[in-house]
Amino acid sequence: MTETEFKQWFINNFQNFEKNLNGEKTSSFHLIRKDALSKFSSLNVPTTKDEEWKYTSISPLVKHSFNVIPPKVEIASELVGKFLFDQLEHHLMVFVNGEFRKDLSKLDELPQTVEVTSLSNAIKNNHPALLNHFGKYAEDSNNLFTALNSAYTKDGAFILIPKGKVVEDPIHIIFINKAENESLVTQPRNLFIAEENSQLTIIEHYASDDEGIYFSNSVTEIYLGENTFVDHIKLQEESKKAFHIARMEVDQERNSNFSSHMISTGAVFSRNEFTTRFNGEGGESMLNGLFMIDGEQFFDAHTMIDHAKPYCNSHEHYKGILEDKARGVFNGKVMVRPDAQKTNAFQENNTILLSDDAVMNSKPQLEIFADDVKCSHGATVGKLNxxxxxxxxxxxxxxxxxxxxxxxxxxxxxxxxxxxxxxxxxxxxxxxxxxxx
Structure with missing residues (x-):
């Protein structure tokens, strides 16, 4: 299958997807899907000739014809237990092949007025916060895979933390894919809204217990109101035959604090795009990452910290450990805009290569258009000391x-x-x- 045929595959299968929406194609939200499909149709499939994809070829991905309607499979609660790290002391949402499973989830001890539900439920109820925030941060006019996700949006996690609320226990969201003998695609769409003076910890966990071939194309949008604290952890424990493309967009208001921890061991091909923007003074952001890959695995982290306002701090540190013929990419950009005086930004990427055949491409970037700032960046690639x-x-x-x-x-x-x-x-x-x- 060529890049053009890959794109046409999803355009041709959209009608089958519509039929699977249980009559929802008459809803107002479906207009968003159809608009996204139109954008998807007009965008080019990225190639290594594109600067943002210079070291990342998706040719292994486009070879597959993925089933756009993943089959419903039954899994035992013991399988979910394999990916838990405590005795269910946290709140739990479980998705299997892209569909929310209430019977495997645990959401009965949440603080009053806090909303944690499936995106499909928020769509069904025309939730006003969904309509106000969806697609506002992860804009899909110039990103093929975001447009594809928006067009095929069906389910995901929807979290709304009202003003002044603190959710002390983490909310653990597990996306389990079980391909068995069929290549499938799931397109989780997550929207997390933390209003002013609220606090939240989220664990976004992608996992599989088999070696099936599947494509996970996820988009996560996070909004932080003033004086809000959000701690986000992403874990990737997937099939060594899986493909994973993800985008996370974070919008930060005045004095908000966001931290991200990305840990990845899975997928034969993985690309993670992270962007966080400061929309008010006094914001703080921390992006930490660790990827450990071997065999012929490929991992790509593309990050962007947008200092659009003054008096904000950011700290970014990504580490990689590569074995065998594994390949890694780190492209981190820090943008300091003209009005963002008193910015303090640190960025570093360190990689250990455990074999002569492992390859790492590292490109930390600073673009500074203000003069009263403190910024530094660096990268190291080498063997063990x-x-x-x-x-x-x-x-x-x-x-x-x-x-x-x-x-x-x-x-x-x-x-x-x-x-x-x-x-x-x-x-x-x-x-x-x-x-x-």
Whole structure:
């Protein structure tokens, strides 16, 4: 299948998708879908000739004809339990093949007036907040995969935290894909709205327990009102035959605080686009990431921090560990606009290559149009510190154990910024198992 045929596949299958909406194609929201499909039709499939996709070829993805209507599958609660990291002390939303499963979820102890529901339910009820925020941040006029997601939007997580509300326990959202013998595509659409003086922790978790071929094309929009704190963790534990393209757009008002932690071990092909914008003074943003890939896996992180207002701080640190013939890309941009005086921005990317065949392309960028700022960026790509390894071996520690200890120390820098202790332990276990410590 060529790039043109790949695009035409989704255009031709849109009518089948409409028939699966249970009469919803007469709703006002469906006009948004049809408009997005029109934009999708007019956009070109990205190639390595496009600057933003210079090191990222989607040719492995376009070879597949994905079923746009994922089959309904039954899964046991024990499978969900494999991806939990505590004794269900948090709020839980479970999606299976893109569809919300109330029977596997746990949302019965939320604070009054806090709304946590499926996007399909918000669409059905014409929720005013949905209509006000949907597509406002993840604009789809110039992004093919966002337009595709908007056109095929059916379900996802919808969270609304009213003014002054604090949700103390994390909300854990698990997207489980089970392809079995069929190539399928799921297109989760998430909208998280935190109004002024509210607080929220979200875990966005993509997982699979089989090695099926599927394509997850997700879009997450997050709005932070004034004096709001949102902590967002994204985990990617997917099939080594899966494709994952995701976009997260964050809009921050005055004195809001946003932190992001991205941990990825899964998917044969993965691209994550993160953008956060400061719309008021005094905002803070932290983007941390850790990707650990091997075999012929590919991981791409494209980030953008938009300092549009003065007196804002941002801190970004992405780390990668690549084995075998794995390939990684980090393209991080910090934009400081003319009026954004007193900006403080830090950006760094560090990568360890554990084999001669692993490849990393790193491109940290600063675009500064203000003169009273403090900004720095940097990148390192290399092998493990031989001196440190020699020191450990001189203390009687074997080669493999010394290597595993150094890798664990390198990765733990990102893990320790996560505030949820049970989740830190869960991730530490993943690192330990992966590198045989």
């Amino acid at each position: 031989e001196e440190a390894k020699f020191y450990l071996k001189s203390r009687g520690i074997g080669e493999e154990a010394a290597t595993a200890m150094l890798i664990h120390a390198f990765a733990s820098d990102v893990i320790t910024t996560i505030k949820i202790e049970a989740l830190r332990d869960y991730l530490e276990k993943i690192i330990t198992q992966k590198f045989n410590q």
